[in-house]
Amino acid sequence: MSTSTPLSVLQDYVLLKELKPEEKTESGILLLEDVDRERNQGIVVGKGDTCKLPIEIGDRVLVRSYGFDDVEIKGEKYFFGKEENIIGKLS
Numbered sequence: 001m002s003t004s005t006p007l008s009v010l011q012d013y014v015l016l017k018e019l020k021p022e023e024k025t026e027s028g029i030l031l032l033e034d035v036d037r038e039r040n041q042g043i044v045v046g047k048g049d050t051c052k053l054p055i056e057i058g059d060r061v062l063v064r065s066y067g068f069d070d071v072e073i074k075g076e077k078y079f080f081g082k083e084e085n086i087i088g089k090l091s
Helices: none
Strands: 013-018 041-047 060-063 068-073 076-082 086-090
Touching: 041 076
Parallel strands: none
Antiparallel strands: 013 041, 013 076, 041 060, 060 086, 068 076
C-alpha cells in the first residue's frame, strides 16, 4: 500500500498518477496543448495487497486507454483501476 497518498488501495487495484504528455518532441517540435491525447502512462503511487504484478511504488507503467477511473485527492489528480489493465512497465 502507498504511504504517499491518503488512500489505502485495496485488493488488486492500483492507484496511478498521470504522467504529463510531452510538450515537444525529441527533435524540438512543439506540440499543441489543445490536441486531445489519450492517457496511457502513469506512475504507481499505490497498489492493493493482492496485486500480483511485479510493480513497485514509483514505477512508470503503460496502461490501457480504458478501465481506469479518475479521482481527486487533496487537490491532486489520480486514476485507479484493476491491475489487469496495466500492460507493461517502462524502463
